[in-house]
Amino acid sequence: MFGLEKRQRERLRAEPFPSEWLLVLERNAPFYRRLPGPDQRELQGHIRVIVAEKNFEGCGGLEMTDEIRVTIAAHAALLLLHRDTDYYPKLRSIVVYPAAFVVNHTEVVEEGGFTVEGPEARLGESWHHGAVVLSWDDVSAGARNFHDGYNVVLHEFAHQLDQEDGSVDGVPPLDDSSGYRTWRRLLEDEYRELREAVALGESTMLDQYGATHPAEFFAVATEAFFEKPVQLSATHPALYEELKKFYRQDPRQWLGYAWAR
Ligand SMILES: [Zn+2]
Known part of the structure; x- marks a missing residue:
């Protein structure tokens, strides 16, 4: 990270958060009001940086608005809380369509070595280098619930x-090598378990x-x-603990904050 970029980000995070943006958070990011105060401020700063640095593009007739930018940035920022982040360094553009779009091609993802085949309707797509593709219909429905x-x-x-x-590959950058070992083993077990349950036609907590x-x-x-x-911590306690470590937060506590108000 260059010094200039760092200073720009610090400046952005220190700017007051627009009141219209707060209304968007109230409406489209229900987790926001359940976060403790310091987390809310950290989230606001991350939102400012994401909105300023990423290229938000409306496609298929969608007109880009601050509501769309702030809604998406708020959810992206939630995953970054409590970490020293470089703000999704490989991501340049967030492309938004009005409704679910159709991928009509076969695409080979080099690093993962697997193929995504079309045509298939997809809600969102992250495999393209440097871009996240989303539909506003699904973003807003998913955000409100x-x-x-x-x-x-x-x-x-x-x-x-x-x-x-x-x-x-399902393994994000982790802090140390023992973290990788634990995560890989857990991912292998949990992934196999889910595949077996699906093959047997059982219902599962995870999608x-x-x-x-x-x-x-x-x-x-x-x-x-x-x-x-x-539900996740009750049915998959080890997985929950690893995710809690990775995301440096415990969303179960939000329930307590909601009651405290
Ligand atoms: Zn996916």
Whole structure:
């Protein structure tokens, strides 16, 4: 990170947060008001940097607005709390369509070595280098319901964290080598377990889309971690603990903050 960039970011984070943006958070980021005060301020600063640095593009007739920028940035920022972050360094553009879009091609993802085949409707897509593609319909629906375990923005930005180390494999950059060993072992076990349950037609707490690839498992587990923390920690305690370590927060505590108000 260059010194100039660092100073610019510090300046951005120190600027007052626009009151219209606060209204957007109230409306479209229900987790915001449950965060403790220092976390709210940290989140605001991260939102300012993301909105300033990333190129938000409306596609398919969608007109880009601050509501869309702030809603997406707030969810992306939630994944960055409490860490020394470089703000998704590989991500340049966030492309937003009005409704779910269709991928009509076959794409080979080099690092992951697997193929995504079309045509298939996708809610959001993080495999393109340097871009996250989202549909505003799904972003806003997922954002307003923060309890159903589905959140396409958290999902796609979890993929972004995953690929920061150059490979899309369900293993994001971790602090130390023992962290990698633990995470890989846990990911292997949990992923296998989910695949077996899906093969047997059993119902699962985690979204079964997570059984399609280890990277999808990590993204789906991230959605559950933030949206269904109590259920996830009850049914997958070891997974919950690892995610708590990785995300440096415990969303179960938000319930307490909500009651305290
Ligand atoms: Zn995915």
